[in-house]
Amino acid sequence: MSIIVSAIGQGLTWGIVGIGLFLTFRILDFPDMTVEGTFPMGAAACVAAIYSGASPLVATLIAFVAGMLAGLVTGLLYTKGRIPVLLAGILVMTAAYSVNLRIMGRANLSLFDKPTMLKTHFLESLPPYFDSVVLGIIVVAIVTALIIYFLQTNLGQAFIATGDNPNMARSLGISTDAMQIMGLGVSNGLIGLGGALVAQNNGFADVNMGIGVIVVALASIIIGEVVFGDLTMNQRLIAVTIGSILYRFVILLVLKLGFNANDLNLISAIVLALFMMFPVLEKRFRIRHTLVKGMSKHD
Amino acid sequence: MTEPIFELKDIVVTVNQGTPEQINIMDHVNLSVFPGDFITILGSNGAGKSTLFNVIGGNIPVTEGQILLNGRDITNMSVERRTRFLSRVFQDPKMGTAPRMTVAENLLLSEKRGQHRGFGPRHLKTHMDKFHEITSTMNNGLEHRLNTATGKLSGGQRQALSFLMATIKRPDILLLDEHTAALDPQTSQELMTATNNQITRNHLTCLMITHHLDDALKYGNRLVVLDNGKISYDISGDEKDNLTKEELLSFFNDIEE
Numbered sequence: 001m002s003i004i005v006s007a008i009g010q011g012l013t014w015g016i017v018g019i020g021l022f023l024t025f026r027i028l029d030f031p032d033m034t035v036e037g038t039f040p041m042g043a044a045a046c047v048a049a050i051y052s053g054a055s056p057l058v059a060t061l062i063a064f065v066a067g068m069l070a071g072l073v074t075g076l077l078y079t080k081g082r083i084p085v086l087l088a089g090i091l092v093m094t095a096a097y098s099v100n101l102r103i104m105g106r107a108n109l110s111l112f113d114k115p116t117m118l119k120t121h122f123l124e125s126l127p128p129y130f131d132s133v134v135l136g137i138i139v140v141a142i143v144t145a146l147i148i149y150f151l152q153t154n155l156g157q158a159f160i161a162t163g164d165n166p167n168m169a170r171s172l173g174i175s176t177d178a179m180q181i182m183g184l185g186v187s188n189g190l191i192g193l194g195g196a197l198v199a200q201n202n203g204f205a206d207v208n209m210g211i212g213v214i215v216v217a218l219a220s221i222i223i224g225e226v227v228f229g230d231l232t233m234n235q236r237l238i239a240v241t242i243g244s245i246l247y248r249f250v251i252l253l254v255l256k257l258g259f260n261a262n263d264l265n266l267i268s269a270i271v272l273a274l275f276m277m278f279p280v281l282e283k284r285f286r287i288r289h290t291l292v293k294g295m296s297k298h299d
Numbered sequence: 300m301t302e303p304i305f306e307l308k309d310i311v312v313t314v315n316q317g318t319p320e321q322i323n324i325m326d327h328v329n330l331s332v333f334p335g336d337f338i339t340i341l342g343s344n345g346a347g348k349s350t351l352f353n354v355i356g357g358n359i360p361v362t363e364g365q366i367l368l369n370g371r372d373i374t375n376m377s378v379e380r381r382t383r384f385l386s387r388v389f390q391d392p393k394m395g396t397a398p399r400m401t402v403a404e405n406l407l408l409s410e411k412r413g414q415h416r417g418f419g420p421r422h423l424k425t426h427m428d429k430f431h432e433i434t435s436t437m438n439n440g441l442e443h444r445l446n447t448a449t450g451k452l453s454g455g456q457r458q459a460l461s462f463l464m465a466t467i468k469r470p471d472i473l474l475l476d477e478h479t480a481a482l483d484p485q486t487s488q489e490l491m492t493a494t495n496n497q498i499t500r501n502h503l504t505c506l507m508i509t510h511h512l513d514d515a516l517k518y519g520n521r522l523v524v525l526d527n528g529k530i531s532y533d534i535s536g537d538e539k540d541n542l543t544k545e546e547l548l549s550f551f552n553d554i555e556e
Contacts, residue, residue, distance in 0.1 A: 150418075174416070
């Protein structure tokens with residue numbers, strides 16, 4: 001039971017990372033590799049801030065800003081520097097590794113005896129692992145609500161249009177450069193925020209914790225889409241978090257089969273590949289049909 | 300004589316500058332557009348029709364010359380700034396609309412063409428009656444598909460939407476870049492009729508590139524022929540009204556019908 005609660009908590013926390021990536025991957029149609037650098041950057045900035053005496057909440061907001069700054073650099077390299085977005089992201093991701101080491105001063109930092117957002121009186125009074133579930137729900141709800149509101153504003157519509165048809169957007173006077181820089185900034189800010197929460201959940205920040213983040217975040221998005229099919233934009237945002245929780249269950253299941261934590265990146269990649277191949281497999285093997293049939297009552 | 304609303308003065312666009320392939324794709328072009336002008340533009344492939352629109356729209360920088368809007372120099376104004384007074388419909392129906400957004404959302408976007416877009420709510424619902432009204436003027440069922448993703452429309456509906464998006468907020472200058480060329484003959488004819496109705500009813504100032512000599516003769520008050528980056532003919536008024544297809548054909552032999 002506690003394993004399932006823990007998986008839900010992790011799924012919620014990682015859902016923020018998925019929502020962050022959704023803004024670039026799905027709305028702007030960008031493959032943004034920056035996230036592998038901004039996730040540990042958020043963690044590093046948060047832990048370093050807590051070490052220097054900042055309150056956990058302030059430290060978490062600092063993580064958002066740190067991630068956002070890295071995303072802005074990618075955005076500027078792409079729009080003003082005319083570097084392809086994939087390469088711009090890889091450049092910033094690579095640079096971020098050194099920056100993260102600078103921020104922490106070493107390869108990893110423990111939060112063992114430090115305050116975190118989870119070490120509040122209320123959250124500590126909950127049964128084990130419920131703390132990260134409650135905190136996750138609160139943060140995911142706030143982030144999702146803000147993004148949903150934003151996408152319904154005039155600016156948000158211009159942002160969506162930029163991803164949908166940049167030529168049209170420009171011909172309507174929308175500065176697509178500004179929209180792309182903003183999108184990369186906010187997206188990586190959210191991913192930094194996710195990194196900060198994961199670090200507080202795990203009790204440490206590690207300079208290598210970014211490896212495979214993009215695969216996990218993509219998996220959340222894709223699983224949500226495969227499971228729920230056709231949705232409105234707002235529903236799709238919520239589906240990301242649900243996809244993230246489902247992804248944790250899949251991982252849990254695989255670990256139960258006897259794989260260990262060292263196999264996680266391999267497993268993540270395989271899970272994502274399978275879900276991305278779903279439309280092809282569906283066509284060939286009629287998976288959805290079989291699944292639905294398998295779950296309905298015998299008639 | 301009224302003042303021109305828009306002027307191109309001695310425009311030169313040179314490509315491959317400094318190489319043996321150096322060529323002027325726009326060669327000392329002068330054009331004065333007066334308020335209410337509806338100019339049809341003809342020219343063979345490579346004559347410079349698209350270049351002309353890209354110069355007006357700011358998509359291509361000019362090598363020499365000056366662009367004036369109401370007498371003000373806008374030669375170096377960015378594409379985004381120019382959308383405050385300029386709108387454009389492209390040949391490809393996919394160019395002018397956002398496929399995953401609904402018809403109503405596209406119209407709402409275009410209503411703020413060239414304006415600041417902030418954190419205010421978009422107020423889609425309060426616009427629906429107006430959108431229903433203007434889409435029904437196209438007579439192609441577009442008004443029943445306001446909540447449909449634009450990518451699911453037919454080419455004709457999508458292009459009619461592009462046209463509405465270009466005119467929903469009145470532009471000082473409307474550029475139509477063979478906007479009916481990708482449609483079947485009947486749909487093309489319907490859109491052309493609707494286009495002409497809108498332009499004449501609202502006294503829009505419009506430049507329209509076309510490949511159809513008949514359309515070039517039938518519509519507009521002025522006809523311009525481009526050849527090799529130069530304006531070779533520019534006729535208007537009675538002279539245009541009396542122009543026959545044979546005379547037009549003799550202007551240049553190599554244009555495709």
